[in-house]
Amino acid sequence: MFKLYYAAHTCSLAPHIALEDSGAEYELCRIDFSNTQQHSADYLKINPKARVPAMVTPRGILTETPAMLAFIAQSYPNARLAPLDDPFAFAEMQSFNSYLCSTLHVAHAHRMRGHRWAYEASSFADMQRKVPESVGICYDLIEAEMLKGPWVMGDNYTIADPYLFTLAQWLEDDGVDPKRIPRVIEHRSRMSERPNVKKAIAEELAVESRA
């Protein structure tokens, strides 16, 4: 049994979907960002980074989305969520996920989290102005070079798919014109039709609307 600490509209949706895909038993625990619950003393014991996702496992707590996704895939090999027997294909998938966490998600975060990297309101505004360009460059690269299709890694669905889908929720708000990245948008649409994706999103939004 796992316990996933999540917040709606964050990258914790990616491991949430992957847990559904894996068939693992898990429970959800919502962290309320509107009350800055991620900085509460109780949550800092779970994740001293004050971020989501965090996943409690029988062996200990995991953080960082790419690591968590690979762990889910390796723990449930029958779900075939990663090319576990092919180190090169596994590395290609990990490379994709690493780009999402270290480049795409970081570019996006400059829209609302500029205080992580600067002090002045004028800098935050300047960062926000650049987000359509910096996030757009990432999506252009994903569109042209990285998304093999129909799934991220080609014919086989992997943990890279829920991760791209999750971050792609935000691209219009980041000011990226979806018309310039038709393959990414087609991938997002196809992902949104999967029952596990619908279930994960519905679970997060149902709790959100009751909160």
Place this chain on the structure above:
Amino acid sequence: MFKLYYAAHTCSLAPHIALEDSGAEYELCRIDFSNTQQHSADYLKINPKARVPAMVTPRGILTETPAMLAFIAQSYPNARLAPLDDPFAFAEMQSFNSYLCSTLHVAHAHRMRGHRWAYEASSFADMQRKVPESVGICYDLIEAEMLKGPWVMGDNYTIADPYLFTLAQWLEDDGVDPKRIPRVIEHRSRMSERPNVKKAIAEELAVESRA
């Protein structure tokens, strides 16, 4: 046979050390950042992201340091560079590496690469002012919560060690007082005594000084 595209004083030192540790056959190819060779048409064919490291393998080209490090460990299991038979321990190691690429390295990059995320010189200067704090927070967390000791993951040396060592080259220039993170500094010192580390650094600097 692998071919590692690298530049001195960048995170490509991490896979360089890991390749030494693995016993793999490899050759080095220096990318000259002083001539912006990373943006040359020839290099963009290798890595359209215009970054290092990139590693040519018989199966194709890999980018992104955490993916490359795990690939080296999985490809040379006898070198015991990762807990390959324990998905949870492997995930903890990957979580560490993911934090380095998506948080520590990103915080550091705001000292010299502010143009990735903003337009104005005033923003770049503001970002530079924040680097000692933002990078310092990362090292405080690594010191207190993440570095198990004596190696990153505890008793066993892994690919997380050359990665931390590589980024820790920059902490004084980032304005972080080494006295506040004695365990990180002790790890860096111990790493610097390893013959493979000395060899990798000497190779990079010898080419640099001839250039």
